[in-house]
Amino acid sequence: DAGVTQSPTHLIKTRGQQVTLRCSPKSGHDTVSWYQQALGQGPQFIFQYYEEEERQRGNFPDRFSGHQFPNYSSELNVNALLLGDSALYLCASSLYGGPTDTQYFGPGTRLTVL
Amino acid sequence: DAKTTQPPSMDCAEGRAANLPCNHSTISGNEYVYWYRQIHSQGPQYIIHGLKNNETNEMASLIITEDRKSSTLILPHATLRDTAVYYCIVKGGGGTSYGKLTFGQGTILTVHP
Numbered sequence: 001d002a003g004v005t006q007s008p009t010h011l012i013k014t015r016g017q018q019v020t021l022r023c024s025p026k027s028g029h030d031t032v033s034w035y036q037q038a039l040g041q042g043p044q045f046i047f048q049y050y051e052e053e054e055r056q057r058g059n060f061p062d063r064f065s066g067h068q069f070p071n072y073s074s075e076l077n078v079n080a081l082l083l084g085d086s087a088l089y090l091c092a093s094s095l096y097g098g099p100t101d102t103q104y105f106g107p108g109t110r111l112t113v114l
Numbered sequence: 115d116a117k118t119t120q121p122p123s124m125d126c127a128e129g130r131a132a133n134l135p136c137n138h139s140t141i142s143g144n145e146y147v148y149w150y151r152q153i154h155s156q157g158p159q160y161i162i163h164g165l166k167n168n169e170t171n172e173m174a175s176l177i178i179t180e181d182r183k184s185s186t187l188i189l190p191h192a193t194l195r196d197t198a199v200y201y202c203i204v205k206g207g208g209g210t211s212y213g214k215l216t217f218g219q220g221t222i223l224t225v226h227p
Contacts (some may be wrong), residue, residue, distance in 0.1 A: 004157070033213060042201060042217030043158065056213045092215075095223050102148075103215060105157035 002027060004093050004106035011082050012112045013018050021109045022078045025093030030075035031055075034066060035090040035101060043090055050096050078111075086113045120203045123222040126196075132189040134221050136202030139183040145206050147178060148215070149187045149200040151223075158201065158217075161187065192225045199223075 005024045013019050025032055031050045035043035038065035049068035068074045072093075078085055088110050092103035119137040126132040138147065146165050150158040161178045164185070169176045175188040185192055188195055201220040 031213070033215075035215075035217075043215070045214040045216070048213040050213075058214065088155065092157075094213075101213065102158055102160055102163065105150075106205060107157045108155075111156075 001089060002092055003084050006089075006091050006106040006109050008109060008114075009107070010110045012114065014114050015081055015083060017081050017113075018079045019081060021078075021089050021091075021111070022023060023074045023076070023091030023093075023106060025072050025074070026104050027092075028052065029093035029095050029104070030072050031094045031096045031101065032068060033070065033092045034074070034076045035092065035093070035105075035107070036060070037088040039087070046076070067096055081113045086111060116150040118204055118218055120200070120202050120218065120221045122219065123219045123224070126189075126192045126223060128227050129191055129227055132192040132196065132223060132225070134189075134200050134202075134223065135184065136187070138202070138204045141204050142206075145184075145204045147176065147185050148205055149174070149176065150201045150202040150203065150215075150217075151196075152201070152220075153195075154196045155206050157224060161200075192223075194225050194227065197223060197225045199207050 007022045012092045033048040034046040037043040046060050047057040048055050051089040063079045065077045088108045090108045092105045094103045148163040149161040154159045178185045178214045199220040
């Protein structure tokens with residue numbers, strides 16, 4: 001049973017460029033959340049997708065957008081990259097509904113903006 | 115979601131139990147306590163969660179005080195591979211904060227030989 005997978009593993013971009021990161025959820029999960037983790041900090045919630053809609057959003061600008069596909073996989077897009085966007089981007093999947101929805105994380109995508 | 119407070123760092127000898135405390139004095143009735151750990155540059159790993167009863171799984175035990183204002187994660191026989199940052203997170207079971215995990219700085223646990 002595959003866990004959460006993310007691609008690519010590492011990525012280098014320059015300021016002003018756009019980037020797309022991809023996530024496939026754990027088998028049986030229907031919800032995907034994205035987090036940004038700057039060096040030395042804890043992960044910060046970006047947004048969550050369920051039923052192909054953004055259900056909840058953290059304090060991130062509109063440059064950060066996402067999409068969820070019918071097979072529950074998801075993409076995170078970041079436009080007009082800034083140096084400060086350099087971080088580990090984490091995807092977590094879960095099963096929506098019920099009293100808890102334990103999130104399981106992927107290995108992350110390391111984005112470096114030069 | 116309620117805020118959590120954890121010590122910034124702890125040490126433990128290999129083979130001994132590691133007891134990681136967490137304070138969450140403002141936790142409300144429908145909020146769960148979650149524990150994750152993160153080994154350097156990897157994705158956070160889910161460990162355990164609980165509402166008010168003590169919980170145990172193959173990785174750890176979670177002890178929640180009767181008033182639910184604090185909890186302790188217990189790794190019964192720590193190994194060098196348990197060296198990681200441990201995050202205690204309180205997450206609601208409903209409402210606007212339903213999906214989001216709010217990470218703090220966590221506790222850096224170092225297991226020594």
